[in-house]
Amino acid sequence: MKDNKRGGFRVGAGRKSGSGCFGESTKVIRVPTSRVTEINQYIRRPQAGNTDIVMLPHPTPQKIQLKLFDHKVPAGFPSPADDHIEKSLDLNEYLITKKESTFFVKIKGDSMIDASIHDNDIVIVDRSKQAKVGDIILASIDGEFTIKILAKHLSLPRLLPANEKYQPIVIQESMQFEIWGVVTGAVRKF
Amino acid sequence: MKDNKRGGFRVGAGRKSGSGCFGESTKVIRVPTSRVTEINQYIRRPQAGNTDIVMLPHPTPQKIQLKLFDHKVPAGFPSPADDHIEKSLDLNEYLITKKESTFFVKIKGDSMIDASIHDNDIVIVDRSKQAKVGDIILASIDGEFTIKILAKHLSLPRLLPANEKYQPIVIQESMQFEIWGVVTGAVRKF
DNA sequence: AATTTGATTAATGTTACAATAATCAAATGA
DNA sequence: TCATTTGATTATTGTAACATTAATCAAATT
Structure with missing residues (x-):
């Protein structure tokens, strides 16, 4: 039509x-x-x-x-x-999972700079966490504290510094060696 | 040919x-x-x-x-x-000086990596602090928030990244520019 | 060894196009 | 008569197509 x-x-x-x-x-x-x-x-x-x-x-x-x-x-x-x-943020809540097993360590020196942990940073350590290979851990070797990345070399544990200038440390049987906890965080003031 | x-x-x-x-x-x-x-x-x-x-x-x-x-x-x-x-420490107390004027911003990308501020870090910003040249600040440029180092060149403010792969930003008169506060700290979870 | 040249392909701004939507007035129907 | 339908018309709008520019490679040339 x-x-x-x-x-x-x-x-x-x-x-x-x-x-x-x-x-x-x-x-x-x-x-x-x-x-x-x-x-x-x-x-x-x-x-x-x-x-x-x-x-x-x-x-x-x-x-x-x-x-x-x-x-x-x-x-x-x-x-x-x-x-x-x-939202609002509570730094304690954000950074601390288990307060019963957590403590802080103030870092001196730049040996962990490649893990971006700097002089005067404070790291958060949880001693209840099982350390896995690749974790950043707080350990003591022959009575000295150190923060390193945990690796494994054959059966002996090995600690990798995060800074290339430092040598890896192979833990010998004769050394006093203890893992104190896993580093779960870090804070810094400018 | x-x-x-x-x-x-x-x-x-x-x-x-x-x-x-x-x-x-x-x-x-x-x-x-x-x-x-x-x-x-x-x-x-x-x-x-x-x-x-x-x-x-x-x-x-x-x-x-x-x-x-x-x-x-x-x-x-x-x-x-x-x-x-x-000693003992409370993270909120350690990192927040003035609660009323403090807020947090989460970082994206690696533009501030040389200032050891990494992707996914949370930085603490104090709005009450007067920003000085050399401070790490939170600013907005044309509506976009950014964390940069405050500098000055020929009386124009400049924002410097802490990563040579990024370019400094020269603030022109025509740009909307505001300093929101000074970065006073940073936290990171591993 | 450095530069030029031609072929190739992506980027980029614009135009073209097809499908849709809005609008008007004539035609239709109550 | 007056509201609704219908068909022509024109703008909108998303996309495709196009032409020009730019980047890249390797052969040819200097």
């Missing part, structure tokens, strides 16, 4: 310009594949209600409100602060 | 995949005309961000005092009587 009498060219016919979801014309641009989702979310995000406010601690009695998205040039892409203030 | 003896099909010929300015494949997407410039700037700006989640100190942390030993003292412990050697 087609006829030629409906429609037809006439001014004002057809979809109105600006009736798309952006209310304006569009262009195609090329962007990295990994950021397609991010950009699509961003350009579709309601502009009006964009009032993300993050509260961060401040020494003054009343906490300061820091407004994000007040950029001068590129306006408001998703910021890490958007949804990233998640 | 054309001949058919150069080039020719052979494995490995031609431009390498991923050699473009994004280091990955691209796609075309349609965006509002008014935001083309903004998005092009955004996807091309230096990726300074090296932080992940932001956390606040726990309001009611566990109080755990554990023994602190010195790496260099001769083994013979535990010797609870010896107060000279043995």
